[in-house]
Amino acid sequence: MNPDRKQPRNMLMTKRLNHYFGERQVLFNISLEIQEGTRHAIIGPNGAGKTTLFNTITGKYRPKNGSILFKGKDVTGFKPDKLVRMGLGRSFQINSTFAGLTTFQNLRMAVLARKNIRFNFFRNLDKMQPVTDETDTLLARIGLAAERNLPAGLLSYGKHRCLELSLAMATDPDLVMLDEPAAGMSRIETHQMVKLIRELTHNKTVLIIEHDMDVVFSLADRITVLHHGEILATGTPEEIKANQDVKDAYLGETKVGNAA
Ligand SMILES: Nc1ncnc2c1ncn2[C@@H]1O[C@H](COP(=O)(O)OP(=O)(O)OP(=O)(O)O)[C@@H](O)[C@H]1O
Numbered sequence: 649m650n651p652d653r654k655q656p657r658n659m660l661m662t663k664r665l666n667h668y669f670g671e672r673q674v675l676f677n678i679s680l681e682i683q684e685g686t687r688h689a690i691i692g693p694n695g696a697g698k699t700t701l702f703n704t705i706t707g708k709y710r711p712k713n714g715s716i717l718f719k720g721k722d723v724t725g726f727k728p729d730k731l732v733r734m735g736l737g738r739s740f741q742i743n744s745t746f747a748g749l750t751t752f753q754n755l756r757m758a759v760l761a762r763k764n765i766r767f768n769f770f771r772n773l774d775k776m777q778p779v780t781d782e783t784d785t786l787l788a789r790i791g792l793a794a795e796r797n798l799p800a801g802l803l804s805y806g807k808h809r810c811l812e813l814s815l816a817m818a819t820d821p822d823l824v825m826l827d828e829p830a831a832g833m834s835r836i837e838t839h840q841m842v843k844l845i846r847e848l849t850h851n852k853t854v855l856i857i858e859h860d861m862d863v864v865f866s867l868a869d870r871i872t873v874l875h876h877g878e879i880l881a882t883g884t885p886e887e888i889k890a891n892q893d894v895k896d897a898y899l900g901e902t903k904v905g906n907a908a
């Protein structure tokens with residue numbers, strides 16, 4: 649195989665994934681292909697199985713059958729921490745920050761983790777300068793420089809979620825999975841979040857679950873619609889908007905704004 653080949657490849661593939669909670673089947677033959685360098689959105693009504701699909705891909709649940717390929721390798725049944733080490737950035741979870749540490753300290757931990765340097769109080773602080781600089785650069789980039797020394801627990805909801813996204817991205821994952829990053833945000837906060845996602849995930853592969861159709865249609869290269877645990881359609885935003893099955897099942901009830 650030629651390592652220099654420029655052909656796009658699949659970052660993630662799922663093949664006929666099925667998942668059950670007890671007797672109840674919630675995912676039916678989910679086959680996805682997520683191409684490297686694309687942003688792919690998963691949409692669908694409440695209870696469609698979107699988060700369950702994420703939990704299956706990230707190793708929290710083991711699918712009853714079907715397989716998952718990450719960077720061409722069969723990772724079905726792999727544990728979450730192993731997948732994280734392989735470059736699968738998990739969707740950020742509430743409370744992934746340390747509330748008592750400052751914004752700067754939270755971010756510095758992620759920068760240190762990427763560099764594989766264990767924080768050591770006896771380390772010559774001069775050697776920490778490049779880490780400090782990198783953390784400050786990142787802080788400025790994500791628009792949290794003014795909150796540098798504020799405990800993360802005191803950040804506004806929107807800024808806290810921006811910090812969480814930045815923590816997820818600071819480890820430089822190949823694939824980042826975001827479960828409703830703009831949930832509960834005001835329009836302004838949502839706008840800032842979209843801008844941040846765009847910036848931090850430039851050239852990355854992103855799988856994003858989102859209910860806000862403005863966010864979906866402004867970010868996604870491709871969209872998969874999940875309905876009652878099944879894939880209803882996959883396509884470009886234009887194809888999805890024009891798909892009659894999707895309109896009937898989902899978009900008909902959802903207001904699609906003036907996203908471009
Ligand atoms: N741990 C669980 N045990 C049993 N049933 C579950 C569990 N988690 C989810 N379910 C059920 O599985 C179905 C899919 O849920 P899931 O959370 O994946 O939906 P979703 O598409 O993420 O919905 P939402 O948009 O509301 O977040 C739902 O009917 C839900 O009630």
Ligand SMILES: [Mg+2]
Nearest residue numbers: 698699700827
């Ligand atoms: Mg969900």
